[in-house]
Amino acid sequence: MTSLAFLAPVQVKTSDVAHDINTVREALVFLNQWPKARRGPV
Numbered sequence: 020m021t022s023l024a025f026l027a028p029v030q031v032k033t034s035d036v037a038h039d040i041n042t043v044r045e046a047l048v049f050l051n052q053w054p055k056a057r058r059g060p061v
Contacts, residue, residue: 023042023043023044024041024042025040025041025042025043028040028041029041029046031049
């Protein structure tokens with residue numbers, strides 16, 4: 020699968036950790052690992 024790159028990296032900060040997300044694939048991995056208790060309605 021080809022990963023689509025963002026034009027600019029997206030930075031998400033959780034607690035004291037900053038995550039740089041550069042591709043759609045990285046975003047999906049990050050979101051799939053997000054705790055279900057912290058997910059809201061879409």
